[in-house]
Amino acid sequence: MVNVNDLNVKFGENHVIHDVNFDVNQGEIIGLFGISGAGKTTIVRVLTCQIEKKHWTGNVKVTDLSPAKKSNHSLILTNIGYVPQLELLNLYFDLSPIDNVEVFTSTYGKNKKEAIKIAKNLFKILDLPEDTWNKRVKHMSGGEKKRLSMAIGLIHRPSVLFLDEPTTGVDASKRYDILTYLKKLNQTLNTTMFIITHDLETALICDKAAILREGKLLEFDTPQKLISSLPSKGLVARFTVEHLNEKLIEYVKKFSAIKTLLRVGNEEIEVLMDDFEENLPKLIQYMIDNNIKINSMSKDFASFRRYFQMRIQEEEEKEKNLKTVKVIKK
Amino acid sequence: MLFMIQLKYLNDNNLTPQFEVQGFEEFTIPEGYNSSFNSSIVMALSFMVFGIAFVLSILVIVQEKPIARLLLTPLKRSEILISKYIAYMLVLLLQVALLVTTSLSMGLYLAGSILDFFIALFIIGFSGLALGVFISSQSKTKTQANQLFLAFYLVIILLSGIFIPIENMPSFLQFFAYILPLSHGDPLIRGIITKGQHVFGIHFFWLFIISLILIIISFLIFRRRKYEV
Numbered sequence: 374m375v376n377v378n379d380l381n382v383k384f385g386e387n388h389v390i391h392d393v394n395f396d397v398n399q400g401e402i403i404g405l406f407g408i409s410g411a412g413k414t415t416i417v418r419v420l421t422c423q424i425e426k427k428h429w430t431g432n433v434k435v436t437d438l439s440p441a442k443k444s445n446h447s448l449i450l451t452n453i454g455y456v457p458q459l460e461l462l463n464l465y466f467d468l469s470p471i472d473n474v475e476v477f478t479s480t481y482g483k484n485k486k487e488a489i490k491i492a493k494n495l496f497k498i499l500d501l502p503e504d505t506w507n508k509r510v511k512h513m514s515g516g517e518k519k520r521l522s523m524a525i526g527l528i529h530r531p532s533v534l535f536l537d538e539p540t541t542g543v544d545a546s547k548r549y550d551i552l553t554y555l556k557k558l559n560q561t562l563n564t565t566m567f568i569i570t571h572d573l574e575t576a577l578i579c580d581k582a583a584i585l586r587e588g589k590l591l592e593f594d595t596p597q598k599l600i601s602s603l604p605s606k607g608l609v610a611r612f613t614v615e616h617l618n619e620k621l622i623e624y625v626k627k628f629s630a631i632k633t634l635l636r637v638g639n640e641e642i643e644v645l646m647d648d649f650e651e652n653l654p655k656l657i658q659y660m661i662d663n664n665i666k667i668n669s670m671s672k673d674f675a676s677f678r679r680y681f682q683m684r685i686q687e688e689e690e691k692e693k694n695l696k697t698v699k700v701i702k703k
Numbered sequence: 704m705l706f707m708i709q710l711k712y713l714n715d716n717n718l719t720p721q722f723e724v725q726g727f728e729e730f731t732i733p734e735g736y737n738s739s740f741n742s743s744i745v746m747a748l749s750f751m752v753f754g755i756a757f758v759l760s761i762l763v764i765v766q767e768k769p770i771a772r773l774l775l776t777p778l779k780r781s782e783i784l785i786s787k788y789i790a791y792m793l794v795l796l797l798q799v800a801l802l803v804t805t806s807l808s809m810g811l812y813l814a815g816s817i818l819d820f821f822i823a824l825f826i827i828g829f830s831g832l833a834l835g836v837f838i839s840s841q842s843k844t845k846t847q848a849n850q851l852f853l854a855f856y857l858v859i860i861l862l863s864g865i866f867i868p869i870e871n872m873p874s875f876l877q878f879f880a881y882i883l884p885l886s887h888g889d890p891l892i893r894g895i896i897t898k899g900q901h902v903f904g905i906h907f908f909w910l911f912i913i914s915l916i917l918i919i920i921s922f923l924i925f926r927r928r929k930y931e932v
Contacts, residue, residue, distance in 0.1 A: 421775055423931075447777040455775045457932040463772045480776035537932070 374399045374565050375420065375533060380431035382415055382424065382588075389415050390429070390588045397581070399532070400563045402555070404575050404596075406681060407585035413569045415588075417535050420567070421455060422446045436532050451481060454531035454564075458538040460518040463525055466511040470501070470521050473510065474528055481529040488528050495524040498561060499554050516547050520554060527558065533565045540572045552578050576677035584681060586688055596677045603683070604632040605649035607675040610656070613640050615666040628659050633683050640668070643679060737810025744806055745896050746865050749827050749888040752802060754856065756795050756828035760835030761852045763787050764925065765842045771930040784836070784925050788918070791832050799824045814899035822902045823891050826910045830884035833917035840925045859883045864890070884913050 375397040382390035390412045397403055405413040418424050419433060422440045436452040438445040457463050464473055471489060478488035496506060499520040505513055510521065519539065526534055539555065540548045556578045559566055568575055576582050576596045584592040584599075592599055600607040614621060617640045625642065626634050630652040633645040646652045653672070660667055675683075713719075732738045764770070764787070773783060803821050807813070813820055834855065842848035861867070862876065863885035869877055880886045887906040894900035 423775070447779075450775060450777045453775075455772065455932065457772055461768050462932050463769060465769055477773075477776065480773060480778040482777070 374401075374436060375567075376432070376434040377416070377420075378432040380416065380419065380429065380433055382412075382419060382429040384428055388588065390419075393431075393588075393590045395583060395590065395593045397565060397567075399565055400559065401580040402559055402566045402568065402578055404579035404582045405567060405569045405585065406571075406573060406576070406582055408571075408685070410587070411585040412588040413585055414537065416585075417537070417567060417569055421453060421535060422449055451529065452532050454526035454529065454534040456522050456526040456534065456536045456539065458541060460522045463522045464510050464518065467509060469507045469509055470496070470513075470524075471506055473521070473525060477525055478528055483529060491530065492524060492528050495527055495558075496521075498557060499524055516543060516550070519543060519551060523554070523558070527562065527564065530562070531564065533567065535567045535569070537569045538571065539568060540570065540575060548572065548574065573676075573678040573681050582677065584684055586685060591684060591688060596680075599684075600675050600677060600680050603675055603680060604645050604647050607680070608645075608649040609673055609675045609679065610644045610646070610649070610653055611637070611671045611673065612642050612644065612660075613668040613670070614642060614660075615640065615668055617642065621665055624663055624665065625656075625660060628656055630656065633686070635679065635682060635686075637679075643675075645675070645683070732812045735810075736812035738812075740810050741812050741896075744811055745893055746889075748802070748806065748824065749892045750860055750863065750865065750885060752799060752824045752828045753831040753859075753885055753888060755798055756791070756831035757835045757856060758852065759794065760787075760791050760832045761839055761848050762845060763791065763836055764839040764928075765845055765848045766839075771932045774930055775932065780926055781922060784840075784922060787836060788832070791836075792829065795825065795828045795832060799828060811896070813895070814897055815895035815901070819895050819900075819902040820892075823888075823895055823907070826902075826907060826914075827884065827888035827891070830888070830910050830914045830917075833914040833921070834884065837917045837921045837924075840921045840928065859885050862886060863888070881909075882913065884910055887913070 377395050380393040407413050419429055420435050426441050435449050438449050474492040478485050540551050582596045630646045635643045637643050732741050838851045862880040869880045887909045891906040
């Protein structure tokens with residue numbers, strides 16, 4: 374459905390994307406994760422024909438068509454849908470949802486009556502109240518606008534849908550609703566989805582997660598597989614430690630079996646170890662011996678958020694070490 | 704009267720006049736028409752219709768945020784711009800129709816034909832529309848477009864020949880005046896209302912050429928305009 378091989382993007386001297394490779398099948402939800410400036414949007418912009426060919430190299434195919442050829446652009450754009458981060462870029466606020474559907478349908482040259490039928494069906498899936506369908510968009514709530522925006526992206530039945538930060542700006546309780554709706558749409562319409570996001574909770578609905586850092590694709594796999602690639606298959610011990618400070622953390626880190634230690638709260642740390650079951654009692658003993666007061670302790674599997682943090686931290690450390698080696702060589 | 708007495712005196716004494724007599728057609732408004740309205744509206748009509756079209760189209764590109772999203776559909780950039788022209792030309796047609804009917808009903812005396820008058824107003828408005836879209840397509844923000852609108856409109860009115868005859872301006876200003884649309888719009892309307900001229904003449908031609916050039920530049924600028932979603 375979407376194939377990316379050796380994708381490199383350069384804007385003059387600025388090398389933005391380095392050798393990115395991945396393949397996506399029909400009906401998968403792909404989460405593109407990364408901190409700001411990681412290159413998530415740039416990859417999507419290549420896939421949606423927004424970056425001129427002179428800026429990128431590689432073999433890219435979207436719905437079996439290459440965006441490198443200008444003649445393919447209009448076909449690719451017919452096959453894909455796009456939901457921007459800001460609704461004001463996607464919707465005419467002075468028109469009603471149905472009028473918005475008509476405007477966007479006309480751009481695809483499709484039958485309006487049929488499109489309105491499809492749109493009404495989408496509105497029902499997305500639980501848009503029927504009384505808002507003919508009211509102006511500007512009177513709708515934030516969540517409704519977001520859902521309408523998604524529906525507009527799907528009115529022409531695209532095979533691939535790109536969503537830019539669908540959960541940003543939505544309050545925490547509604548965030549899960551948006552994700553549920555996306556999954557629902559994906560299951561009903563079998564649409565492949567690309568979700569660019571900072572929100573790591575999105576991994577809950579993703580079939581595959583792509584982790585990007587500084588234009589490099591670090592990982593591309595199912596979130597479960599990624600988590601189980603951690604030491605001891607992702608088993609994590611969480612400690613609440615009294616008067617936790619950097620010194621104490623350094624102390625705990627000295628325990629040899631610890632692979633990664635993350636401070637996750639004011640008084641909380643999470644620890645990943647080799648041979649978890651065997652080493653956990655030893656670690657607790659070690660902490661008690663060193664007068665570190667443990668208030669509580671729990672055992673769980675790492676969340677995708679933890680995996681992401683650890684993976685990025687690992688990469689940063691690698692980079693630091695490389696820099697030190699270079700300095701020493703000089 | 705004095706002239707007639709002088710002429711009679713010359714004729715009676717068999718004297719040849721030492722001056723040349725040139726006759727001129729005096730423009731008089733027939734009875735039943737509003738003469739004070741007639742003299743003032745001739746001046747106002749051209750910059751009214753031009754200003755309306757200009758102010759309407761000034762934000763057409765710069766204000767419309769979903770254009771960025773429209774470009775992610777198979778729609779071409781040129782199609783977006785063409786749709787804007789068509790929509791605003793329809794609005795302009797309505798406005799011109801309104802202007803023609805109101806001015807005629809208020810007692811405007813037309814020496815020329817109504818159709819000529821209609822076409823003349825339309826082409827003047829169209830040049831305003833072309834200039835508005837041009838400014839809109841090259842402005843980055845609404846503020847910039849609004850300020851450019853004021854700057855252009857003031858210069859265009861001042862150099863239009865409505866207040867200061869173009870022939871009395873310095874030659875470099877005359878050059879500028881003639882490449883601005885209203886300097887052709889005003890004589891065009893004046894010619895039709897007071898002299899009964901036809902619309903298709905040199906002024907129509909220049910208005911058309913100016914609009915065409917502005918439209919072509921707008922297309923070129925809009926093609927290169929950066930949009931990001």
